[in-house]
Amino acid sequence: MSWRLWIPLMVFAGFIGLAAYQLTQPKDDIVESRMVGQELPYFELPPAVERGESISSADFADGTPRLLNIWASWCLPCIAEAPHLERLQREGAEIVGIAIRDRPEDVAQFLAQHGNPYTAIGRDDLSQVQLEIGSSGVPETFVIDGEGMIRYQHIGDIRPEDVPILLEELRKAGA
Amino acid sequence: MIAELGLAALWLAAALAALQTVAGFLSVRAGQGAEIAALIRPASMMQGLLVAFSFAMLLWLFAITDLSVKLVAANSHVDKPLIYKLSGTWGNHEGSMLLWVTVMAAAGALIAAVEHRLPERTMYATLGAQGLVALGFYGFLLLSSNPFERLPVPALQGMGLNPLLQDIGLALHPPTLYFGYVGLSVAFSFAVGALLTRSVTPDFARAMRPWVLGAWVFLTLGITAGSYWAYYELGWGGWWFWDPVENASLMPWLAATALLHSASVLASRDALRTWTIMLGVVAFSMSMIGTFLVRSGILTSVHAFAVDPERGTFILVLLTLYIGGALLLFALRANTISEGKRFSVTSREGALVFNNVMLSAILAIVLLGTLYPLLTEAFNVRVSVGPPYFNPVGAIFFMPMLLVMGVGPLLRWREDRPDRIRSELALFAALIIAAIVLLSLLVEIALLPLLGLAMGLGLAVASFMPLRSRQLGRIPAATWGMVLAHFGITVALIGMASESAFSEEELVALSAGESATVGPWTVTLEAVEPVAGPNWTAIQGRLSARYGDSEPVVLAPQARSFWAPPQQTTESALSTRWNGQLYAVIGDPAGEGRFQLRLWWKPFVTLIWYGGVVIALGGVLALIGHVLNDLRRRHRERRLDEQRSEEEALGILSGEERL
Amino acid sequence: MRTLKPKHQRLVLVVVALIALLAAGLLAAYALRSQASYFYLPEQLLADPPEIGQPVRLGGMVEEGSLATDSDGVTMRFMVTGRENSRIPVRFSGIAPDLFVEGSGVVAEGRLASNGVFVADNLLAKHDENYVPRELQDMEQHQAAEMAEETTVGLE
Numbered sequence: 001m002s003w004r005l006w007i008p009l010m011v012f013a014g015f016i017g018l019a020a021y022q023l024t025q026p027k028d029d030i031v032e033s034r035m036v037g038q039e040l041p042y043f044e045l046p047p048a049v050e051r052g053e054s055i056s057s058a059d060f061a062d063g064t065p066r067l068l069n070i071w072a073s074w075c076l077p078c079i080a081e082a083p084h085l086e087r088l089q090r091e092g093a094e095i096v097g098i099a100i101r102d103r104p105e106d107v108a109q110f111l112a113q114h115g116n117p118y119t120a121i122g123r124d125d126l127s128q129v130q131l132e133i134g135s136s137g138v139p140e141t142f143v144i145d146g147e148g149m150i151r152y153q154h155i156g157d158i159r160p161e162d163v164p165i166l167l168e169e170l171r172k173a174g175a
Numbered sequence: 176m177i178a179e180l181g182l183a184a185l186w187l188a189a190a191l192a193a194l195q196t197v198a199g200f201l202s203v204r205a206g207q208g209a210e211i212a213a214l215i216r217p218a219s220m221m222q223g224l225l226v227a228f229s230f231a232m233l234l235w236l237f238a239i240t241d242l243s244v245k246l247v248a249a250n251s252h253v254d255k256p257l258i259y260k261l262s263g264t265w266g267n268h269e270g271s272m273l274l275w276v277t278v279m280a281a282a283g284a285l286i287a288a289v290e291h292r293l294p295e296r297t298m299y300a301t302l303g304a305q306g307l308v309a310l311g312f313y314g315f316l317l318l319s320s321n322p323f324e325r326l327p328v329p330a331l332q333g334m335g336l337n338p339l340l341q342d343i344g345l346a347l348h349p350p351t352l353y354f355g356y357v358g359l360s361v362a363f364s365f366a367v368g369a370l371l372t373r374s375v376t377p378d379f380a381r382a383m384r385p386w387v388l389g390a391w392v393f394l395t396l397g398i399t400a401g402s403y404w405a406y407y408e409l410g411w412g413g414w415w416f417w418d419p420v421e422n423a424s425l426m427p428w429l430a431a432t433a434l435l436h437s438a439s440v441l442a443s444r445d446a447l448r449t450w451t452i453m454l455g456v457v458a459f460s461m462s463m464i465g466t467f468l469v470r471s472g473i474l475t476s477v478h479a480f481a482v483d484p485e486r487g488t489f490i491l492v493l494l495t496l497y498i499g500g501a502l503l504l505f506a507l508r509a510n511t512i513s514e515g516k517r518f519s520v521t522s523r524e525g526a527l528v529f530n531n532v533m534l535s536a537i538l539a540i541v542l543l544g545t546l547y548p549l550l551t552e553a554f555n556v557r558v559s560v561g562p563p564y565f566n567p568v569g570a571i572f573f574m575p576m577l578l579v580m581g582v583g584p585l586l587r588w589r590e591d592r593p594d595r596i597r598s599e600l601a602l603f604a605a606l607i608i609a610a611i612v613l614l615s616l617l618v619e620i621a622l623l624p625l626l627g628l629a630m631g632l633g634l635a636v637a638s639f640m641p642l643r644s645r646q647l648g649r650i651p652a653a654t655w656g657m658v659l660a661h662f663g664i665t666v667a668l669i670g671m672a673s674e675s676a677f678s679e680e681e682l683v684a685l686s687a688g689e690s691a692t693v694g695p696w697t698v699t700l701e702a703v704e705p706v707a708g709p710n711w712t713a714i715q716g717r718l719s720a721r722y723g724d725s726e727p728v729v730l731a732p733q734a735r736s737f738w739a740p741p742q743q744t745t746e747s748a749l750s751t752r753w754n755g756q757l758y759a760v761i762g763d764p765a766g767e768g769r770f771q772l773r774l775w776w777k778p779f780v781t782l783i784w785y786g787g788v789v790i791a792l793g794g795v796l797a798l799i800g801h802v803l804n805d806l807r808r809r810h811r812e813r814r815l816d817e818q819r820s821e822e823e824a825l826g827i828l829s830g831e832e833r834l
Numbered sequence: 835m836r837t838l839k840p841k842h843q844r845l846v847l848v849v850v851a852l853i854a855l856l857a858a859g860l861l862a863a864y865a866l867r868s869q870a871s872y873f874y875l876p877e878q879l880l881a882d883p884p885e886i887g888q889p890v891r892l893g894g895m896v897e898e899g900s901l902a903t904d905s906d907g908v909t910m911r912f913m914v915t916g917r918e919n920s921r922i923p924v925r926f927s928g929i930a931p932d933l934f935v936e937g938s939g940v941v942a943e944g945r946l947a948s949n950g951v952f953v954a955d956n957l958l959a960k961h962d963e964n965y966v967p968r969e970l971q972d973m974e975q976h977q978a979a980e981m982a983e984e985t986t987v988g989l990e
Contacts, residue, residue, distance in 0.1 A: 551870075
């Protein structure tokens with residue numbers, strides 16, 4: 001008689017097991033760029049802020065490894081990673097930014113509020129460069145070596161634990 | 176300062192919930208007369224006040240846009256209209272959780288203040304359970320999502336000027352569903368209390384019923400509003416997508432509907448005791464499972480929700496504790512609940528049992544369909560389950576249930592002979608068969624919509640049959656409520672069937688001046704012009720739509736592009752007539768100066784949502800009827816008590832005189 | 835036999851309820867196997883195609899330069915590409931979602947026609963502007979906004 005009363009509990013336990021299993025599974029849908037290991041595609045971009053410097057792919061092939069940060073002032077995770085970018089800069093990384101679909105006044109306000117770790121910021125109004133280097137969202141950060149080769153891609157915002165990894169990748173790219 | 180006051184009140188409330196839980200369960204163990212029991216009701220009421228105060232503080236912070244508070248800075252903006260500043264209070268995870276516990280504590284306070292019908296021991300257990308459930312949510316709030324957290328440096332303007340969220344539907348929809356979920360949590364506490372003290376009585380059902388009814392009304396309204404929102408906002412022309420988020424609100428509704436009916440059997444006839452308890456647990460677990468599925472992000476959905484695995488884990492733990500605990504208690508205790516009154520198969524109880532079983536079956540089907548992608552993903556197969564599954568499989572159980580819904584209310588309690596209601600049955604059957612024959616002869620129509628329409632027409636009449644040969648003025652409000660709610664179901668059913676049977680769709684590319692026809696409408700694209708809003712630009716089509724030969728109406732569907740953050744939305748344009756809706760969406764340029772237009776003519780589609788409103792109205796009437804009834808009964812009992820004590824006093828006096 | 839003994843009556847109730855629920859479960863299991871629409875990547879669709887006409891979903895990238903609109907202005911044709919140089923021709927009649935462009939990710943809901951063309955009833959564009967936690971990839975219009983509201987990790 002009483003075994004039937006346990007059925008609901010059993011069914012429920014099954015559900016909990018399944019849900020718990022699924023929660024622990026990482027959802028790895030990240031689209032990795034096929035450009036890693038290849039040369040930076042050719043581009044020239046106007047400055048994203050007034051009186052700023054323009055950037056081009058040729059600038060990267062001067063022997064210095066750099067970080068290329070794809071971001072935008074309207075993107076919230078970009079605010080989250082701003083302090084960590086600053087720390088990377090303090091640790092000696094040279095960071096070039098590309099602002100995606102942005103307006104100069106918004107970029108200027110963002111930099112005033114959250115700091116400016118960039119040596120130069122280019123402006124990509126149509127996401128063209130972004131798509132060409134195989135980035136599918138903001139923020140993303142690429143490690144470019146001194147010959148203009150893409151060495152590493154970091155997807156999503158930079159968290160504190162990512163800082164040493166990026167520094168290490170930069171060091172490897174410089175060696 | 177305001178934020179700190181709010182936070183302090185919240186901590187105090189959590190402490191009181193802990194006290195209420197401990198005192199509640201200790202008193203249950205100690206039995207009648209435990210001293211600690213005196214704490215329970217005041218603790219519960221005080222807790223309600225404190226949380227309400229805390230929520231008021233958060234509202235205040237949003238009203239004055241205190242940007243030193245993280246939640247405000249993240250979700251509000253100095254330039255927002257006041258109404259959206261206020262609705263921003265619960266338009267985010269932390270605020271909505273605070274609203275949840277506020278409603279929950281207020282409900283607990285209300286039971287503590289007014290509910291005196293049940294044996295005190297059962298009340299202790301109920302309030303103890305209520306405290307325990309609340310405690311879990313306080314923990315969730317205080318430990319992982321504190322709404323009052325300060326920023327070290329105040330923000331300048333706030334981040335939340337998102338135009339998409341400035342929508343009155345979005346401001347009201349989530350709290351409506353929350354009220355429903357919380358109402359079910361009260362029913363859950365009652366069920367646990369009754370189970371713990373083994374007192375599953377008609378009084379228990381009567382105490383629980385208003386809460387279930389209230390929750391059910393809110394869920395009905397929430398589902399109706401959500402469906403309409405998806406209809407006009409997504410621009411896909413559909414009104415129900417069997418999406419996980421939608422199912423998450425439908426499942427508690429199905430369980431609450433079943434609970435409502437079984438509780439009314441228990442209240443009037445003292446039958447279905449264990450079943451009602453079981454449904455009380457199931458209804459609340461559906462609310463929590465729904466919240467879990469939506470918030471944890473383990474299922475993807477077309478609707479908008481932020482997800483966070485950590486929060487998902489927290490909800491899962493709470494779910495395991497409460498529902499697992501309750502089901503364990505059920506497994507251990509349900510044997511000891513004595514059987515209720517007997518009844519025959521052909522009786523109102525019989526019909527209600529049938530309805531309950533069918534609702535549970537539909538619930539199982541929706542639940543399985545919703546969870547199936549989760550199951551297959553464990554084996555690395557990605558699937559999605561949609562209308563081709565839900566519609567026919569659900570209908571197999573829905574149709575028989577509707578038939579019984581037409582007949583059940585005509586039957587007598589306990590035992591009845593079918594031939595007593597012969598003429599009504601004949602009328603009902605004749606209507607349905609006539610509708611099937613006529614419709615299938617006159618129009619080309621698929622099986623499900625055909626059955627739906629025929630049943631809808633038959634039921635529209637049948638739902639009023641319980642009123643036959645009765646004096647309309649004498650019929651209790653609760654009965655009117657039932658009739659109205661059943662009628663609302665048929666109205667919605669007719670809307671759904673008509674929409675799926677007679678909708679016409681036209682997809683064209685037009686240049687300015689050209690026309691297209693869809694159903695009885697002729698739609699001319701007058702012009703396409705750019706328009707601009709505060710932070711968006713759009714192309715807007717100016718359409719002149721003519722129904723038959725009548726005066727043309729102007730429609731202006733838009734495709735909007737927003738700047739910050741960049742995204743696009745389709746703003747559909749609707750023209751409503753008594754017999755349906757014209758639905759227009761504008762798309763991309765199609766070359767040669769043409770633009771894509773998608774037009775739908777949906778006959779009687781609005782009945783779906785009118786039906787939902789009528790159902791909710793029926794629920795409100797029933798609620799009022801039951802509450803008034805309870806008040807009257809209580810008043811009568813008090814009068815009786817007073818008379819008795821007066822008589823006793825007199826008796827004592829006369830006794831003394833006799834000495 | 836009109837009114838059963840309570841004990842028997844309860845047994846009948848429980849058995850009826852169990853049978854109904856079991857029937858619902860079995861029916862659901864059967865229908866789910868046949869009606870659930872499976873997700874295919876282009877290379878999977880080529881290697882192990884589903885039955886003609888069975889509803890499935892196809893996810894991949896829209897090939898650059900492949901997007902063309904027929905002369906009726908509403909029928910689009912494009913190629914969806916995947917790994918191993920797999921390409922699937924797709925036809926879609928309707929209004930494309932907002933973020934649907936060449937080079938972007940797309941999920942097409944529809945069925946494979948006998949001529950090897952995937953006929954889509956609905957397109958879901960992968961939301962590709964605003965990155966957030968990895969869980970939030972397959973998103974659409976409204977989600978982006980709400981999610982942006984809630985992922986305010988950066989305000990510290």
